[in-house]
Amino acid sequence: MFESTRGGAGRAEQVHEGMDVLDQNGDKIGKAGETLDDGRYFNVDAGFLGTKEYYVPFEAVTDVREDDVYLNVVKDRLDDMGWDRRPEEQTTRATQVTDAGARAADVGDTERRTMQLREEELQARKEQVETGHVSLGKEVVEEQRTLQVPVTREEVTVERRPVERRPAEGEIGANEQQTIRVPVREERVEVEKQPVVYEEVGIGKRQVSETQQVSGTVRREEARLDKQGEVTVRGWDEAMPRYRQQWQQQYGSSGGSWDEDEPAYRYAYELRSQPRYQGRRWEDVEPELRRDWEGRNPNTPWDRARDRIRATWDDATT
Secondary structure, rough: OOOOOOOOOHHHHHHOOEEEEEOOOOEEEEEEEEEEOOOOEEEEOOOOOOOEEEEHHHEEEEEEEEEEEEEOOOOOHHHOOOOOOOOOHHOOOOHOOOHHHHHHHOOOOOOOOOOOEEEEOOOOOOOEEEOOOOOOOOOOOOOOOOOOOOOOOOOOOOOOOOOOOOOOOOOOOOOOOOOOOOOOOEEEOOOOOOOOOOOOOOOOOOOOOOOOOOOOOOOOOOOOOOOOOOOOOHHHHHHHHHHHHHHHHHHHHHHHHHHHHHHHHHHHHHHEEEEEEEEOHHHHHHHHHHHHHHHHHHOOOOHHHHHEEEEEHHHOOO
């Protein structure tokens, strides 16, 4: 949870050497170093292998969570804040200038205070759970099979044929005990069983990827401006709800988020009030705005921001 930006002394006790120092967008600046100037500043080793050093006042720390230290500026503005000079060389306190204040043209502002708006984000965690198991074993089953086996057997044949009559040897009845014995054979089948391997079965696992959709309700904080009495308020906080409504009607169903596009709307709204842009046509200022935008927002392409900026520019200058 973010805390107030006041109380630099308390922050000095929370910030320790080696902690990651991040800007207000969560981009890493460097590593926290030693505490300087009686606990009012701490140095940050930045750049490649810590080749650049910043001296940050503890009043610029907005939050300390675990091993991360969050500042109230973006890292592109660190040099403009004068934090590249040692504390004794700094002539102004860095917390008197915020990123929004650096872009605004209203020189009449004598004091700026900031309030952080938070929102919840959905985060998905995955864990391995057992949904079942498979066992591979074997069991004995019986089935009836039939083999066709060719076999041979002998059969007795009796042949009779007439002969030419001739005298017989001996008397009739003399050889009453005479018998002809002919053995008869056949093949018989005996069945034997022998185990043989007929198939191999293996079991394994493979990973299958699929996408599951999860949803949940999240909350966000939005700024609310209440006025009492005869108070004139001008600024982005007053104009933002109207532009957000326009964005919702035009881009709300595209799958993007207002947080991604709000910087473009705010950029055009704040610049159009500057004297050097008043009365100038979009065609005349677009090249200049593009160079300035790409210098300030290297991670957001001009092609994406252009339509949002122009819509706000035209609306604010008509």
